[in-house]
């Protein structure tokens with residue numbers, strides 16, 4: 001109902017490529033502006049929507065907005081990939097690939113510009129249809145990211161068997177790597193392991209320059225967090241991207 005009433009919208013949080021120091025993508029994060037209760041965060045309604053089988057409609061809305069945004073940004077000549085969160089339960093939906101592909105075709109976006117972030121991958125049965133669906137998505141050219149890596153009870157070998165392009169290290173391990181030696185060791189070894197499997201590493205929850213510097217030293221590929229930008233509206237994101245282009249042009 002909230003979707004139909006126009007109370008739901010999508011915020012975009014930039015993802016920075018560490019080497020080039022440029023924004024190469026963003027994550028779409030759903031927002032609910034409730035007419036009486038004000039802003040309600042996704043942590044307070046996603047799990048309820050999942051439990052009551054309402055997550056599909058919400059996901060269709062977010063994906064449509066996210067893919068439309070990415071198509072607009074790529075049309076302006078920027079190389080930009082959009083990330084969207086996908087509840088693990090939707091991997092059980094036999095027509096998920098068609099569902100996603102219809103949205104890509106509607107906005108004429110290449111599947112390689114869409115990254116689906118999946119959390120709670122530890123719940124997937126290793127021979128089940130969920131992992132088979134991840135494989136179909138990847139074969140279709142869509143990118144898959146393992147979200148919140150390090151939390152939950154995904155075992156190490158899941159990393160190997162799950163088809164994915166990217167691993168996102170959870171913010172709880174990232175936030176203090178400049179001061180907490182144990183976290184630093186965990187992040188460092190994770191980056192090395194993920195790279196040896198041929199995948200990219202994203203660190204989330206980067207709030208300070210010193211954490212960014214530590215991640216750059218460890219060879220982390222992409223970062224996301226308040227330091228780079230809080231989740232913002234699409235016009236604000238587009239301003240950010242075009243202002244970095246101006247900066248680059250001025251330097252030349």
Ligand code: C2E
Nearest residue numbers: 029030041042043046062085086087205206207224225226
């Ligand atoms: P997530 O995928 O781990 O998203 C990152 C969360 O960390 C976001 O919270 C973001 O606002 C927050 N964050 C980003 N940078 C920083 C930082 O530097 N420091 C700190 N402390 N936090 C940071 P948000 O937007 O409240 O989203 C919470 C969760 O809700 C997401 O976690 C994601 O799992 C879920 N979610 C959001 N949108 C969707 C959606 O469309 N579909 C599904 N299935 N889940 C969604």
Ligand code: CA
Nearest residue numbers: 027085117147
């Ligand atoms: Ca995510």
Ligand code: CA
Nearest residue numbers: 148170171204
């Ligand atoms: Ca996370």
